[in-house]
Amino acid sequence: MKQLIETENFRLEPFFNLSADNLCITDFAGYFKKVNPAFAKLLGYTEEELYSKPISEFIYEADRDLTAQHGQNLTNNVPLYNFENRYVSKAGELVWLYWTATPSEEEQLVYAIAKDxxxxxxxxxERVSLVTNLVQANEKLKQLNHITSHDLRSPVNNLVYLVEMLDTSKIDDGVTLQILEHVKRSADGLKASLNAYVDAITENESLKEELENVYFDEVFQEVKESISTLLSSSKTEFVVDFNEAEYVPFERKYMQSIFLNLISNSIKYAKPGVAPIISIKTQVDRGRKKLIYIDNGLGFDMKKIGHLIFDLNQRFHNTDDSKGLGLYLVKKHVTSLGGSIQVDSKVNQGTTFTIVFGA
Structure with a gap:
């Protein structure tokens, strides 16, 4: 039996060391006893550094109390599922981890898996920010509706009253003509009020963004760094050429969102067993700068859903974590600054997005 156990342990060692997931074993005193290379690489520490201090010192301060509570449950032999907390990497960056852990009371150890x-x-x-903006815009529209209904009440009532006073049998009568003049003035007042409210709506809907020369490669590299673990685990390859147009007047945070959402979608909707290959290049066509993004993923049936791709809350693949928001945001960012975006796709043959930036 002992020999069998030792053989089994030998077989598990490569699994532990080669796993792309972050695996660790901790003791009930709150120290790492063993971590796999993926976990050490994610946090940027050596294994010796991780073993040298209590686990709590690697956890983001705001999450330590809640983490300690769950840790106490583990020492009471209660497994941990679906727990999220933040660690601080050696570089000072926050890393969100999603935990599953099982305690062994006999060994006084905890066996855990963490996903980045x-x-x-x-x-x-980004979604929370969008929802917040939508709520604020909705509140403004509600307020505008209240103002409109209140301010138009008097001139409209006045107009109705004057119309009721009209005596059609006395069209040539001076009083009637005077009343008609009042009707005209009331109508003019109503028109002026409506014009003012339309102008107010237009002003509220206008987004006055301060544009800067945004360099494609700089933003691309920033986004790659921010999702480096995801890119590594998915074995994503890039073919990039920004030589024809190195920059464009744009909003930097919008460009970051565009790259992040397109790349994340390419990985999320990659063909099973096929590493994502993403081509990104720029062009200049008749004075307009273009960004052309191509992947080799699952693609879409354009005849069935082509008209829905950029709509809010649309989902086209059976992916549990899809929220139907990414492509909506991409189009919103582009069109809000005077640009346009087109998509071409075939099932199992990938997707091409062509973004034409505003002049």
Whole structure:
């Protein structure tokens, strides 16, 4: 039996060391006893550095109390599922981890698996920001509706009252003509009010963004770094050429969002067993700068869903974590600054996005 156990341990060692997931074993005192290379690489520490201090010192300060509570449950032999917290890497960056852990009371050890969900959290923050903006815009529209209904009440009521006073049998009568003049003035007042409200709506809907020369490669590299673990685990390859147009007047945070959402979607909707290959290049066509993005993923049936691709809350593949927001955001960012975006795709043959930036 002992020989069998030793053989089994030998077989598990490569699994532990080669796993792309972040694996660790901790003791009930709150120290790492063993971590796999993927976990050490994610946090940027050596294994010796991780073993040298209590686990709590690697956890983001705001998450330590809640993590300690779950840690206490583990020491009471209660397994941990679906727990998220933040660690601080050696470089000072926050890393979101999604934990599953099982305690062994007999060994006084905890066996845990952590998935890096940092890129998902970044997308969630963007979604929260969008929802917040939508709520604020909705509140403004509600307020405008209240103002309109209140301010138009008097001139409309006045107009109705004057119309009721009209005596059609006395069209040539001076009083009637005077009343008609009042009707005209009331109508003019109503028109002026409506014009003012239309102008107010237009002003609220206008996004006055301060544009800067955004260099494609700089933003691309920033986004790659932010999702480096995801790119590594998915074995994503890039073919990039920004030589024809190195920069474009744009909003930097919008460009970051465009790259992040397109790349994340290419990885999420990659063909099973096929590493994503993403081609990104720029062109200049009749004075307009273009960004052409191509992947080799699952693609879409354009005849069935081509008209829905950029709509909010649309989902086209059976992926549980899809929220139907990424492509909506991409189009919103592009069109809000005077640009346009087109898509061409075939099932199992990948997708091409062509972004034409505003003049």
């Amino acid at each position: 969900i940092t890129h998902k959290k970044e997308l969630e923050e």
